[in-house]
Amino acid sequence: MKPLCLIAVYLVAVTFPLILSMSFGWPPRQFHQELASGLGILAFSMILMEFVLSGRFRAVSNGVGLDRTMRLHQLAARAALVFALLHPLLYQGTPSGGPRPWDPGRQLTLTTDFSALSTGIVAYLLLAGLVVMAIGRTQLGYRYETWRLLHGVVALLIAILLLHHTVSAGRYGSHPVMTWVWLVMTGVAVGSLLVVYLWVPLRKRARPWHVASVNRLTPKQWEMTLAPDGHSGFCYRAGQFAWVTVGHSPFSMSENPFSICSAPASGSKISFMIKELGDFTRTVGQIERGTLAYLDGPYGNLCVDHRTEPGVALIAGGVGLAPLLSILRQMRLTGDSRKVKLVYGNRLADQIAYGEELGEEDVTYVLSEPPEHWKGEVGFIDAALLDRVFSDKEFGEWVFVMCGPTAMMGVVGDHLISKGTPSHRILSERFSYD
Missing domain, CATH: 3.40.50.80 (Nucleotide-binding domain of ferredoxin-NADP reductase (FNR) module)
Incomplete structure (x- = not known):
């Protein structure tokens, strides 16, 4: 997938619910009220697309580069937070109340149903916390595995809360067609988590590896080589990386991304150059030969094998x-x-x-x-x-x-x-x- 193609697909996906809502032809409200609804719709669709822009889908990250994918993921999250923060503020001065005989579809009023509003409020707070935790992850001192688990769980909770809030409190979200759109988009987001945390580990478990050697390169750098167990390994291109799990279940959160330093032409064994930085990397020198390992990859497009430059x-x-x-x-x-x-x-x-x-x-x-x-x-x-x-x-x-x-x-x-x-x-x- 080319960068421009990714951007086009992304823009279509995040704006589709907004365009569909505009097509209903409902009587317009004041501009600031319509803007509030529009920003809320955009925020929710962008949040759902964040699940796909996680860097763990090779069709996306390998085609356009992990840098571009993760940068878009990061910027989109911050933009969604801004839209979400503005969303309730722009409703100030808007008539509110429960269903009224002259407004059965709540097209001109806002709901005061606390159950419908509460899920939006909780999601509002969680989203701000999630973005702050992501920006300040290294400063907060969280272990990577702990941060990753919290990030995934909180993101899933936000998506579910926003689905309830949008469908039950939104002017447009309560429309049957929009409700189905949001259900499908949320299903895709949740499905992406199932792929990453269930399907990928199942696939890794069927193709185990073991540690063939661990050699010290410099005082704080190591080369760890893995060999396939009962299979031929996997195909990769020079310059790519893989997610590595060593000594843990393939379903464990204890996996880390490492660049491959071996060459595809050198055989089925794969080597990684690892520097002592975090909790796992500081223990690389203690890993024993034969330790079970799992790989998810290859990822990345830092490759020159098909290029024509001299x-x-x-x-x-x-x-x-x-x-x-x-x-x-x-x-x-x-x-x-x-x-x-x-x-x-x-x-x-x-x-x-x-x-x-x-x-x-x-x-x-x-x-x-x-x-x-x-x-x-x-x-x-x-x-x-x-x-x-x-x-x-x-x-x-x-x-x-x-x-x-x-x-x-x-x-x-x-x-x-x-x-x-x-x-x-x-x-x-x-x-x-x-």
């Missing part, structure tokens, strides 16, 4: 080397004739992973805190360094693939654009969002 520029910061190493390994194993250059940044020399394998040719090492007698680049991956490594011709013709800290990718992306690199030749992927 050269590939790989720009990595820290553990962001993982997917780029997969690409580099695949190019070497398959005898890819395209030129390739790697820029690899770290803070300290002992954080450099796979140094012997990477070698020195066409590799630029960058350290922000170099040791004495360091011969590589010093500082950060910035515009000046890129100008030293790449020519104007390469900026204009090569494909640039980057993965690393958000700040680094922002600087690199801006400079590439300023140098005339077309946006379709700039590939990036990240796992953290502001």
Whole structure:
């Protein structure tokens, strides 16, 4: 699915209930009342679409990129919150009351039925809390598994509460046709959760893996290799990632996304480069060989195997080397004739992973805190360094693939654009969002 196609489908889905409501031809109310209803309808449809924009559906995230999918998910949630917050405020001064003989369809009045209003109020508060928790997840210090469970449960509760509120209190939602529309859309949202939390684990359980090895790369980076148990593994492209569950049930919330650093051409085993950051990653070195594991993937489109540019520029910061190493390994194993250059940044020399394998040719090492007698680049991956490594011709013709800290990718992306690199030749992927 192309980015423009995703945007078109998304816009059609979120505006369909609003357009359908407008087609009823009911007598118009005051502008601020109609605006309130419209914002409420948009907020609810956007919230339901959030379930699909979760990054766990390959047809969406692999086609347009996880960056775009998750960014749309994030921005849509914030927009829905704004619409939802404005929705009740714009009703001020509107006549309210229960059913009246002259207004049996409640087209000109608002309900005062507390049961119909209460579900909207609770959803109103939960939605604000959900967005705040998502934005401040790292600052709040929640374990990822705990946050993910809370996020899913609260989102489901919001959808159910809003369904009741919309159908029982809404001017348009009470129409039989609209009621069915909302039931179907809510069913799709709930169904997406069942796919992620039931169908996918069942599929993973049928194709188990085990830990073949765990090797220390640097003081805080590890390579974990998994081997398939009783099956041939799975097909993936260099540069993709997978959700990994180790030592837990496939139905467990204890799964984490890791980029694959092995090459598809290297065989059925799959390797991941993992940095000690969170609760699970700090225990990677303690995982024993033979431990049962499960994979959900592959995801992502940080891939260059079907591209026609004459050269590939790989720009990595820290553990962001993982997917780029997969690409580099695949190019070497398959005898890819395209030129390739790697820029690899770290803070300290002992954080450099796979140094012997990477070698020195066409590799630029960058350290922000170099040791004495360091011969590589010093500082950060910035515009000046890129100008030293790449020519104007390469900026204009090569494909640039980057993965690393958000700040680094922002600087690199801006400079590439300023140098005339077309946006379709700039590939990036990240796992953290502001």
